[in-house]
Amino acid sequence: MTLLFLVPTALVFAISFKPSDPWGGIGAGWTLDTIRSLGNPNYPAIIWRTLWISFVTTACCLVLAVPCGYYIARAPQRWRRLLLLLTVIPFWTSFLIRIFAWKVLLHPEGHVKRGLVAVGLADESTMLLYRSEAVLLVMVYTLLPFAILPIYAAAEKFDFKLLEAARDLGATQWRAFRQIFLPGIQRGLLTAVLMVLIPSLGMYIIPDIVGGPRSEMIANKIAQRTFVDRNVPHASALSAALTLAVMAPMLAVLLGRRRREGGR
Amino acid sequence: MGDFLQFNEVTKQYGALKAVDGVSLHIRRGEFFSLLGPSGCGKTTLLRMLAGFERPDRGRVLLDGEDITDLPPNKRKVNTIFQNYALFPHLTVRENIAFGLRVARVADAAIKQQVDEMIELIQLGAHANKKPHQISGGQKQRVAIARALINKPEVLLLDEPLAALDLKLRQRMLLELDQIHDQVGITFLYVTHDQGEAMSLSDRIAVMHEGRIEQLGTPAEIYETPHSSFVAAFIGDTNFFDGRVEALTDKDYCRLTIEGFPPALCYNDKRKQPNELVHLSVRPEKFRISLEQPTLSPQHNLVEGQVQEVVYLGSQTKYLVKVQEYLLAITQQHSRFLLDQRPIKWDDRVWVWWHADDGYMLDRYREQDEALMEMPAH
Structure with missing residues (x-):
């Protein structure tokens, strides 16, 4: 795995420092032009959008996944199996098909739009598709199982007697949940953050299909540089920057985890 | 209060x-x-x-x-x-x-x-x-x-x-x-x-x-x-006998017939009447055991049996003694230890007795308590 991961990553980093040739290939010699091109004035807005969509997606997923994980873990055994099955059932349908399904739903003639108009929450001219909120919605939908599963796994190992102990010592239900349950499933929460945040930062297909020109994310720019501009070194530089951005939170979590375990 | x-x-x-x-x-x-x-x-x-x-x-x-x-x-x-x-x-x-x-x-x-x-x-x-x-x-x-x-x-x-x-x-x-x-x-x-x-x-x-x-x-x-x-069996060990009240000997005592065991005299605080079915419970430490036949007051029950097992535990000794169809669990404290006295051994014929006040009559238990009664009494 190290080989399959490290070698391509190293190649991407190396190509970042190559000049491009007019035929879409990679020129000879070394240059810093590509790095300079990262200063393109369009990028800060796109990077900012990528970050906020990713973080909001992560936050939404956690807020939804924690109660889900809690209830699945507390459900009786046969219910638990069914609920877990329901959680992973979307994976049986192709990712792409599910996104197109959302496109159909959110379409001006789609059921969601019609329903909202019918109950008076939207008027005919409201555009649901091709905006950042649509990207956000579909991303939360897509990534939610990746948050539920690790949180459930941690909650399942959690000793629910501890919540009774906290209640017995005078804590309200909410306080017991916050001060005893959440710290108890900390590992699951961290895993869920990584499992949602990292794919979010590199998400390409969802903004491409349900997003519009003003909801582009960084990965769309990389694709554009590669396939439209045929400027591979430039795309590589962007990719390298993204890789570094993704590695940062991962390393922070790993270091944090190691420090805590060292303290045990 | x-x-x-x-x-x-x-x-x-x-x-x-x-x-x-x-x-x-x-x-x-x-x-x-x-x-x-x-x-x-x-x-x-x-x-x-x-x-x-x-x-x-x-x-x-x-x-x-x-x-x-x-x-x-x-x-x-x-x-x-x-x-x-x-x-x-x-x-x-x-x-x-x-x-x-x-x-x-x-x-x-x-x-x-x-x-x-x-x-x-x-x-x-x-x-x-x-x-x-x-x-x-x-x-x-x-x-x-x-x-x-x-x-x-x-x-x-x-x-x-x-x-x-x-x-x-x-x-x-x-x-x-x-x-x-x-x-x-x-x-x-x-x-x-x-x-x-x-x-x-x-x-x-x-x-x-x-x-x-x-x-x-x-x-x-x-x-x-x-x-x-149930309480007798759950708290501590005890010996149970299935008995029937045969006769009231005086106002405090009655005689029980026990199938597969000699008749026994028992303190009748529950005012049981003849022909009532009862359990007699006798705790293991209430029995006395000896190789020689003792002389006793009429309030005692005396039976003869054969030692099946002896477990020496230091502070006390446990015996299993076969008396007709019953196997009695008996514990004895060692009040004195005499080296020249012959200890009771496996297969010895022994005398076992207990005071009528130390037996305790109980109503017959329910079917579902049967399992508890079968727990070995040691």
Whole structure:
């Protein structure tokens, strides 16, 4: 795995420092032009959008996944199996098909739009598709199982007697949940953050299909540089920057985890 | 005084199973009270209803005159020591003990002072900043006690608190619990299936069976005068005889015929009439055993048998003696030891006797208690 991961990553980093040739290939010699091109004035807005969509997606997923994980873990055994099955059932349908399904739903003639108009929450001219909120919605939908599963796994190992102990010592239900349950499933929460945040930062297909020109994310720019501009070194530089951005939170979590375990 | 803690006609049903079936119980202030019974007898459900984790289907729970039946657990002035302590794994010993005070928004300085006192009381000063997984079982036990007592509860609930400890530690913790009870003087409600723990600690014991209280009394009352075959078999060892009252010999005694055993004289405090079916229960230590035929008063029963097994235990010896169709379990203390006296050995013919007052008549047990009766009596 190290080989399959490290070698391509190293190649991407190396190509970042190559000049491009007019035929879409990679020129000879070394240059810093590509790095300079990262200063393109369009990028800060796109990077900012990528970050906020990713973080909001992560936050939404956690807020939804924690109660889900809690209830699945507390459900009786046969219910638990069914609920877990329901959680992973979307994976049986192709990712792409599910996104197109959302496109159909959110379409001006789609059921969601019609329903909202019918109950008076939207008027005919409201555009649901091709905006950042649509990207956000579909991303939360897509990534939610990746948050539920690790949180459930941690909650399942959690000793629910501890919540009774906290209640017995005078804590309200909410306080017991916050001060005893959440710290108890900390590992699951961290895993869920990584499992949602990292794919979010590199998400390409969802903004491409349900997003519009003003909801582009960084990965769309990389694709554009590669396939439209045929400027591979430039795309590589962007990719390298993204890789570094993704590695940062991962390393922070790993270091944090190691420090805590060292303290045990 | 008997109405400090009350369960009034409390019932709890899980599906078809009646976990607690119309239990009424009055516990005095400051008492060390035990609920004793086999697993599934309803004792833990009763405790959880007092803690507030279960709501009775019918009946009320009263604490110091106040109806607490519908109060949530955090509003009750009771604290629990859980079976596996339920210490918070991410908090240190000190933080665990302070939890209740923090929740109650006690000032930091006061918390520090009270926690320090508690840590000193349980002698865990050296471990105050360790996490629960870094300390031993006995230490966890003490932290759990401190964490509960620091809130100054009206009643301390103990749910099989010694079950997770090994024998030696259990005996030491028994003494410590007894001392703590004497020191703090609050009411203890102790749930256990171990009759030894209940007997040695309690002021009073309620023996529970199938959701009901079989008998309530002091340890001595329960041991010496069990109300049912179940209680007699569950508390300590005993020998059961299936008998029928043959005749009343005088106003206090009656003669029993026992199939496969010689007839026996028995104290008749239950006023049994001829032809009633009864159980005769005789505790192993009530028998006397000897190689020579003794001379006895007419209030004694004397039978002859053959030794099947001898187990020497130092302070006492256990014998299994075959008398006609019965195998008697007998324990003898060694009051004196004479080297030249020939000890009783396997296969010896022996004389066994007991005083008519030491046999105890009980109603015939129910079918479902049969399994308990078959437990070997040693």
